[in-house]
Amino acid sequence: MKYIEYNCKNRVGYISFLRKEKRNAINNQFINEFNQAFILAEKDNKCKIIVLQNTGNVFCSGADLQYLEDIRSKTEDENIQDSKQLQTLFDNIYNSQKITISKIKGHAIAGGCGIISCTDFNYCTPNSKFGFTEVKIGFIPAIVSLYSIEKIGFSNTKKMFLSGEIINSEKAKRLGMIDKIIEESKIDEEVNTITEEFCKTLSKTSISEIKKMLQIIQKNNLKDNKNLVVKLNAKSRKTDDFKRGIDAFLNKKSIKW
Structure with missing residues (x-):
């Protein structure tokens, strides 16, 4: 796989986003590889916990510009099939039978914010920012709405969707989107400690x-x-x-x- 990597170590399955030169932006190949990697992790009997993590300084910036350009020219049926692929990915994460964690170094915007709405626990660095900016480009965050409402509630989801506001890590924590803010120099070690404890005690x-x-x-x-x-x-x-x-x-x- 080109954009996604999966490996399992000490009963923790790590799914890494490798498209750092494009700020880990989402396109069809990214979605397909992410789905493949997640299914591998879900079926891996050695894996007890799944951690999503990014390379580079952005967790996921949402849809790739070329991807947005391409979907403008697709038919309604083609867009429905394309949307179903993203729905399947989010659904696989949300319905996982294992504990899922997003380890977020940097921003998670639009579809990136959608990804973390599906995971059970979210840990981020202080400089991370979050938002659903679809309204600013004439789009709607339709698929992720199901998961955002569960994560931060109807009222908070409504405000974020309608305003397109970008929020900092402190506000994201207050809303329940983030569980803990950890210094970047310590986040790998601390998440490792958390997963190790989960593996031993749960x-x-x-x-x-x-x-x-x-x-x-x-x-x-x-x-x-x-x-x-x-x-x-x-x-x-x-x-x-x-x-x-x-x-x-x-x-x-x-x-x-």
């Missing part, structure tokens, strides 16, 4: 079941959810991880997952 089975449960709850009404959580609670009590965890807890032993 059950892989529980991570997967929790994420499945939350996805179903989002789609169901309250009555359906009440029945669902009772069944899931009972099912969880029969898993091997539960038995190991309870045994360790009752015997006051530490457990390595």
Whole structure:
């Protein structure tokens, strides 16, 4: 792959954006390679956590200028197929059965902000900036709207979409878009520490079941959810991880997952 690289180390799968000369801008090849890499990570049994990271000083600047130029000349059917590819990518990230993390060094704008709306945890450097600027070029952030509303809420999403405002890392943290701001010289080490702790202390089975449960709850009404959580609670009590965890807890032993 030219624009995306995947490798797994110590149970952490790293997906790196390599298009730094174009500020890791999105085009068809970037989307296709990103999807391929993410599927590899999702299927990799050695991988427990997936970290998205950038090379260069921009996480992702959104759509490539040539890509925007090309879509102007496409038919409606061609644009629908093109949009489905991006939707599939975001959906794969959002619905991953593994913990997903964005390690952000620099700006995440438009589609870049869309990517981090799909990951579970987001850590960034102090100089990072964020925004959905589509409104400024006569476009709309349609696909990412589903994930942004979940990440920062309806009201905050509405304000960011309509204003096209670029916000700093502090405001992004207040909105819930960012979990922690870390100095650039320390972010690699600190994210490594976080992933190492997650790998040691969190059950892989529980991570997967929790994420499945939350996805179903989002789609169901309250009555359906009440029945669902009772069944899931009972099912969880029969898993091997539960038995190991309870045994360790009752015997006051530490457990390595």
